[in-house]
Amino acid sequence: MKKSYWGIKLQDLFLFNCGSSHHSYRFMGAHPLKWRGKQGVRFAVWAPTAQAVSVVGDFNGWNSAGASLERAGETGIFVGFIEGLEQGALYKYRIVSSEDEVLLKSDPYAFYSERRPNTASIVYGLPEFEWSDAAWYSSRQKIPSYERPLLIYEAHAGSWKIKGKEDYYTYAELANMLVPYVVEWGYTHIEFLPLMEHPLDQSWGYQVTGFYSPTSRYGSPEQLKQLINECHMQGIGVILDWVPGHFCKDEHGLRRFDGSPLYEGADWKRAELPLWGTLSFDYARSEVRSFLISNAIYWLEQFHFDGLRVDAVATIIDLHMDKPPELHTLNADGGHINLHAIAFLKALNETVFHYYPNLLMLAEDSSSYASVTKPTYMGGLGFNYKWNMGWMNDMLRYMALSPADRTQQHHLLTFSIWYAFSENFVLPLSHDEVVHGKRSLLNKMWGSYEQKFAQLRMFYGYWIAHPGKKLLFMGGEWGQFDEWKDQDMLDWDVLQYDSHQSMHQYVKKLNHMYRNQPILWENDFDPACFQWIDVNNSEQSQISFIRRSKSGLLLAIVNFSGNDYSHYRIGAPEYGIYSLLMHSNEVEHGGTATAVTREIHSEEIPMHGQAFSISLELPPFTFMLFSFTAKDIEPRGDDVDGS
Known part of the structure; x- marks a missing residue:
């Protein structure tokens, strides 16, 4: 031999x-x-x-x-x-x-x-690239990602900006255009929709034929490395949307690769994914596991990606997910969990974190499978983040309701806190929610044109203040009115209109405020970071809560109703000065509030179970966030020692 x-x-x-x-x-x-x-x-x-x-x-x-x-x-x-x-x-x-x-x-x-x-x-080797991101890697080692801000800008390289129909900007050109924009608007990371080679533009890269090939639509592998290197030079992390769940059936691809069901496995009921017209991988096959785990390491090692967003985890682990009953199969224990897929995901995460301990592994998972973000030695799948699809679905459903109907659906606002600390969650407002007739985020909001803008600003404020890391799909930052059109460029032209321009600047201010307020991110996954003030006010569709950390506390108030309250009193946990950080309804943001009080002193008037309270003007569809400075309680006249 x-x-x-x-x-x-x-x-x-x-x-x-x-x-x-x-x-x-x-x-x-x-x-x-x-x-x-x-x-x-x-x-x-x-x-x-x-x-x-x-x-x-x-x-x-x-x-x-x-x-x-x-x-x-x-x-x-x-x-x-x-x-x-x-x-x-x-x-x-x-x-x-x-x-x-x-x-x-x-x-x-x-x-x-x-x-x-x-x-x-x-034929294309693995050429050396002169990386200049050592300082980025060094900074990434110092503080765990859990204790850092994570504000992700999700982007599709083929429609953020384009030159013309099917005339795309290259990776290198995006390095000069997209990266400065992301820096200016305050994001910490870019997450790209899949960049592997794929035959159909409309699949957005989710139906792959070349798992190791950066798509040639946008240039060469060196140009992709140049883009990532520039991101790191500008302090921006880069996440790759990675698709280990399925592959397309094109004849030149993996399907029946040697004439037999090789990558997809022999059981056609398990292999077929009719919803997408694709084939799932056979995770029981050892060579397939080597192919996929090596693929993850390839993108991290050769291209310096800072993390992987693992697509369709629910479909990977559930033998019945997205399948009609005639394609249902059972595992060796008689259940519908794909035990081989569970073993694969655990091995994947163990391997990735063995080589890259501070990487981001994000599960796009809509299932109720427990412990997705727990370490494998604790019985978990080993991811360090999971998309909170429940929060996203509840909130978008709630925001589409009229104010009258919201009073009956108040639980959609508050339920997420019951499970917010069961996993390490990212709150996603992703591409999946603004395509295929689902409408844009702005157009999902209830009401008139002006009310939609007011509510989207309010919703973004609540999103930023809610425990969990953040993700927003491109175009959402200026309130794109039409849903995402994957074959066309984003509607940058709408920025000539005041309402969209004001939204754009509001999101920029909100993002930077988030970055500059450690209370909003340094202990996202500790239940002690959150405290309700008023949680049950369904009649007025309002909530208020505290965010806490070692850096102090912030007070958030959100009015989801269309009513204006000129003297609204809420409980306050401490005595002192509450200083306004964000007010979504200010005129400068496109709102109607002209005279806004910047500082409010708490009073010794108990409210909502708190020893103190504050009184403020609360306009309709408004998010407000206050910082806090402690102050000694001034003695009352009958408390003064007169001796």
Whole structure:
């Protein structure tokens, strides 16, 4: 038996077969190298049931025979070296299946691919990039992410701004445009919708064919690295939307890769995802686990992403999710949880945090599965954050109600606190909520044009003050009226109108206020950070609460009704001065409040179970946030010692 195959050690192949290869991309796929004095490209591809595998491409005129690869023992991997081949060559694998079917497949490990509609892989090594983000990495090590602000700007690279129809800005151009904007508006991170190669623009990158290929729509892998490097230089983290739950059925992709159900598994009921027209991965197969875990490490190691938002966790772990009854299957225990998927997710997170302890692993999970953000040694899945889909659904449902109906649905406002500390939550206002006829965030609000703006400002204030980290999809920051159109650029033109411009500046001020107030983020996941003042005021549709931390306290008041209260009294926990930080209804933000009191002194009048209270003017559809400065209680006349 050979000790190696053109430099690939048997140990590497063994680990790949066992599901324990964390860096399989270092030897799988196409790698330019010099072997025994000869320059060329080494190929390695997993096709265990194939009779034969060869490489065809522009270098041999797409000759039907191709350059044959050698079977590496019993590993199921075919390996070969083509002398004289250079970076940039187009290629595919020609696979003869066990049934004599001839398949032309793109490389699952291709590091670069042709732009659609073409589907060939491109020989593209792992070139060194001159990173200059050491200071960013050093700062990231100092404080756990839980104790830092996390305000994510979710963006789709193909529609934030574009030059024209299907004429996109490159990664490098986005580095000069998007990054300064995100910095100016106060976000801490950009989260990109999937950037892997995909054939259909309308899938937004969620139906992948090239899991290791940065999509060629926006330029080269080096340009993507340039974009991320610039983000880090400007103090911005970058999160990649990652899709390990399914893949599309295009013939050049993973489906029946060697003529057999390989990546998708043999049980078609489990493989089929009819809602999306895709196939789910077979997490029971060790080589599939090596492929996926290595893919996660690839993006983190080679591109310096600061985290992964793992898509569709609910679908990954639930055998029945998004499937009709005829496709339901059961696990070995008779339940509907995918036990192999659970094991995969735990192994994924353990591996990622082994190499990158301070990374962000965010689960986009709509299920009620417990302990998603608990460590695996405590029985959890091992993520460090989970999207709070319950909060998002309840709040958007509530904001669409008329003020009269809100009095009967007050629980939609308050229920989230019952479970807010059961996981480490991110409060997402994401792309999924502003497409497919769901309307934009602004247009979800009840009421007239002016009332919609007032309520969106109020809603954003409540979102910022509620425990949990934050995520907002692009366009929401200026109140885009139309829902997201993935084939067109965002409606930047609406910023010529005062209402949208005022919203834009309000969100900017709100974001920076959040960044500058540690009370809003340094202990998000400690129940001690939150205290209700008035929680049951359903008749007036109002809530008030305290945020606390070692840095002090903030008092938040939200009026979800259309009524104006000129002398509204609420309880206050301490005696002193309450200074206004944010008022969503001020004229400068597009509201109607002209005379706003900046400081309010609490009084020794008990209210809402508190020893003190404050009186203020509370306009309709308004969010107000106050900081607090303690002050000694002045003695009353009958308390003065007259001796």
